[in-house]
Amino acid sequence: KEIFLKDYMKPDYFFDTVDLQFQLGEEKTIVTSKIVVSPGVKGVSAPLVLHGRDLILLSIKVNGTELKSEEYTVNSRNLRLSTPPADVFNLEIVTEIYPQLNTSLEGLYKSTGNFCTQCEAEGFRKITYFQDRPDIMAKYTCCIEADKTLYPVLLSNGNLIEQGDLEGGKHYALWEDPFKKPSYLFALVAGQLDCRDDSFVTCSGRNVALRIWTPAQDLPKTAHAMYSLKAAMKWDEEVFGLEYDLDLFNIVVVPDFNMGAMENKSLNIFQSRLVLASPETATDGDYAAILGVVGHEYFHNWTGNRVTCRDWFQLTLKEGLTVFRDQEFSSDLGCRTVKRIADVSKLRIYQFPQDAGPMAHPIRPHSYIKMDNFYTVTVYEKGAEVVRMYKTMFGASGFRKGMDLYFQRHDGQAVTCEDFYAAMCDANNAQLPNFLQWYSQAGTPTVKVVSSYDPSSQIFSLKLTQEVPPTPGQPVKEPMFIPVAVGLVDSTGKDMPLTSIYSDGTLQTLSSDGQPVFTTVLQFKKKEEEFIFKNIPERPVPSLLRGYSAPVRLDSDLSESDLFFLLANDSDEFNRWEAGQVLARKLMLSLVADFQQQKTLVLNPKFVAGLRSVLRNTSLDKEFIAKAITLPGQGEIMDMMEVADPDAVHAVRNFIKQELALQLKEDLLAAVTSNRSSESYTFDHDSMARRALKNTCLAYLASLNEPDVTELALHEYKSATNMTEQFAALGALSQNPGQARDDALLDFYNKWQDDYLVVSKWFALQATSDIPGNVANVQKLLSHPAFDLRNPNKVYSLIGGFCGSPVNFHAKDGSGYRFLGEIVLQLDKINPQVASRMVSAFSRWRRYDETRQALAKAQLEMIVSADGLSENVYEIASKSLAD
Numbered sequence: 001k002e003i004f005l006k007d008y009m010k011p012d013y014f015f016d017t018v019d020l021q022f023q024l025g026e027e028k029t030i031v032t033s034k035i036v037v038s039p040g041v042k043g044v045s046a047p048l049v050l051h052g053r054d055l056i057l058l059s060i061k062v063n064g065t066e067l068k069s070e071e072y073t074v075n076s077r078n079l080r081l082s083t084p085p086a087d088v089f090n091l092e093i094v095t096e097i098y099p100q101l102n103t104s105l106e107g108l109y110k111s112t113g114n115f116c117t118q119c120e121a122e123g124f125r126k127i128t129y130f131q132d133r134p135d136i137m138a139k140y141t142c143c144i145e146a147d148k149t150l151y152p153v154l155l156s157n158g159n160l161i162e163q164g165d166l167e168g169g170k171h172y173a174l175w176e177d178p179f180k181k182p183s184y185l186f187a188l189v190a191g192q193l194d195c196r197d198d199s200f201v202t203c204s205g206r207n208v209a210l211r212i213w214t215p216a217q218d219l220p221k222t223a224h225a226m227y228s229l230k231a232a233m234k235w236d237e238e239v240f241g242l243e244y245d246l247d248l249f250n251i252v253v254v255p256d257f258n259m260g261a262m263e264n265k266s267l268n269i270f271q272s273r274l275v276l277a278s279p280e281t282a283t284d285g286d287y288a289a290i291l292g293v294v295g296h297e298y299f300h301n302w303t304g305n306r307v308t309c310r311d312w313f314q315l316t317l318k319e320g321l322t323v324f325r326d327q328e329f330s331s332d333l334g335c336r337t338v339k340r341i342a343d344v345s346k347l348r349i350y351q352f353p354q355d356a357g358p359m360a361h362p363i364r365p366h367s368y369i370k371m372d373n374f375y376t377v378t379v380y381e382k383g384a385e386v387v388r389m390y391k392t393m394f395g396a397s398g399f400r401k402g403m404d405l406y407f408q409r410h411d412g413q414a415v416t417c418e419d420f421y422a423a424m425c426d427a428n429n430a431q432l433p434n435f436l437q438w439y440s441q442a443g444t445p446t447v448k449v450v451s452s453y454d455p456s457s458q459i460f461s462l463k464l465t466q467e468v469p470p471t472p473g474q475p476v477k478e479p480m481f482i483p484v485a486v487g488l489v490d491s492t493g494k495d496m497p498l499t500s501i502y503s504d505g506t507l508q509t510l511s512s513d514g515q516p517v518f519t520t521v522l523q524f525k526k527k528e529e530e531f532i533f534k535n536i537p538e539r540p541v542p543s544l545l546r547g548y549s550a551p552v553r554l555d556s557d558l559s560e561s562d563l564f565f566l567l568a569n570d571s572d573e574f575n576r577w578e579a580g581q582v583l584a585r586k587l588m589l590s591l592v593a594d595f596q597q598q599k600t601l602v603l604n605p606k607f608v609a610g611l612r613s614v615l616r617n618t619s620l621d622k623e624f625i626a627k628a629i630t631l632p633g634q635g636e637i638m639d640m641m642e643v644a645d646p647d648a649v650h651a652v653r654n655f656i657k658q659e660l661a662l663q664l665k666e667d668l669l670a671a672v673t674s675n676r677s678s679e680s681y682t683f684d685h686d687s688m689a690r691r692a693l694k695n696t697c698l699a700y701l702a703s704l705n706e707p708d709v710t711e712l713a714l715h716e717y718k719s720a721t722n723m724t725e726q727f728a729a730l731g732a733l734s735q736n737p738g739q740a741r742d743d744a745l746l747d748f749y750n751k752w753q754d755d756y757l758v759v760s761k762w763f764a765l766q767a768t769s770d771i772p773g774n775v776a777n778v779q780k781l782l783s784h785p786a787f788d789l790r791n792p793n794k795v796y797s798l799i800g801g802f803c804g805s806p807v808n809f810h811a812k813d814g815s816g817y818r819f820l821g822e823i824v825l826q827l828d829k830i831n832p833q834v835a836s837r838m839v840s841a842f843s844r845w846r847r848y849d850e851t852r853q854a855l856a857k858a859q860l861e862m863i864v865s866a867d868g869l870s871e872n873v874y875e876i877a878s879k880s881l882a883d
């Protein structure tokens, strides 16, 4: 059943307090829920409809009296009270559930023997009958009873107010959360866990106990997460003036978890990969992800928990904003340009294809069948870009004013995206015409730029046009407000001072306190607009969309030599990288055309020279260099083609890689050897940048598949003292089929077989491999003793990883499609959320040639017609087949 934003209605009843009691058991768990209910309008009685799934109803009482069977109805989704009292009343419901059988990892379930919960979006209804919607905010208490030996640790939200022993070897703990919250933020954990204990003194001097809970053997691996948590708490105070509001903050690690992590009030739950790290077992990428996600979940305490969403359509209100906050946090702690490049790449690789496919939706969707399908890169990543545009328009201090007003107005409320927009605009006395279109229109806008210069009048002009492509259900689009940050670079490579812009009949004088302006933000809000710069003494090279100021595709008239010039000179480092990427994309596309016409491939020597000078430029940040010499991904290129051709793109990307490795071999070798280090591992930008450059260069060299580079990779593999370098060397060794590959993979497994997270990496490395016919290897790994279809991490590594290799997933014989089709149906029986994420790999099937289309479509048709299919998979598969 499809649910629409336009049908939102206020609830007829509110819940003031919720007192929960859990009797956790091996065969069954009994949940007692006592709710104080108040009617929205006193004296008027409407039916009260509660959500519930997979529950056994044991009893239901109103004001202490058991309801008679004619006073309520119950079906597989709802419990309905036809005539509840018209005034405040007590509702008491007892249900029975079976967490030990719950493989959906939603609601209350067991993971490696411990009880834990995941309630967002709609998992609370698998625990008890409830109005399971975020605009129902109540104060909760939670009493947990369980066997004391099996479950020594009992946790829930808020403060522990009582605990003690019970008869029969049991004990209990009573928790009280003083803050009102929606049901999706409820959490419970019970099990055998140890904790790392630390504390944080807040800006107002309160002492907060910090605890990270894991099985005892993993405790040493929680140091970095604890560091990240404390850094996040400090950062939020300094940058946003936001202080933590309780005396206790818990993080619990579980191996079985559908998503990354969850921001339950004062009881965050994380999948292990995003907490546990040691230099020997985790890479720099893992360390960075932990910092970002620990920050993200912590930041939700204000953006999400204190101020929450009115309904699930508003998800980006908390997620877009919180992703933006975690991006800024990571930027401030690391290197801003490098972080920006990583975030923009992620948007291009994952979000652009979604926005151009059958699942395209605005950051605030208009409808959904299953909300879980809308925890997407669009809602999260594009949503963060939309938040970033406010900051680009209003500056850091204007953005802060907007945030302050947002909290002043809405603390303790469940609100909408318009409320956020209004706070931002009101705090800055501004209006952003057509800006709200970002919340309702799907599709990536294209901005076309045509520049002209007139030497006699010294006028430089930029003519901008925008085009928002049609998307399912939205054939016609309105113009949007697009902030375009621009600088003009002179022939010596310096930014020209900008004095004024003329557009739309008005002249805007630019100056910031008498200081010259070098970058200005054009407010582009119509289908077509011209911006005129006066007093420009020579033809400049425009640096457009600096820092990627809007989530659009830019199509400019910059020439190849302009782009090489910007790559070498732009003061905006992001745009330096971008110039290289634009050049690489053009180059790859033209070589793909050559390949398809069976012409001999030749690499443009200017491109090689450009990358060589980047590689040799010692004034550049090493991680920036690593990013600048990395080619756009295969998906990015296929995305730009009329008909995506995975074989051609793969061949061309490999050709360029090998050609670069050959021609830059001396420089690459020098970069590998000069960036070795015997110091012990540290998580700081300089060391990570050094490793990133070394590893990128090693990967290039390994593509040559020559004995000397294999020897080098083997040497790096053996001498590595941290996982970042060891895993990169393993990746280098396994690029090409053969004995060196097989030996290295076997050696690595033998070394790490007892470490579940490292084994997941090992699965992922093999799964994503582009070696010919890899489907057979992946098929075989499915029955490897370390693999488990019930563990999402392993599924994402092996099956998700496989879909990340275009040549193998899109193999022309259909073997990749058949493999995924079968697995999706198996997975759907176990865990619909995970199955639905996997089936998404099919969604862009129309982008390929007819043979592939037919093969992929057959799998999708097989899936939608399967018996007992979940709504999750049904929504993605049927929308992929539509139109």
Ligand code: ARG
Binding pocket: 120, 121, 122, 259, 260, 261, 262, 263, 296, 297, 319, 372, 375
């Ligand atoms: N709110 C969590 C986060 O982004 C994600 C929860 C996702 N849950 C789900 N069922 N899709 O921090």
Ligand code: ZN
Binding pocket: 296, 300, 318, 319, 322
């Ligand atoms: Zn989040």
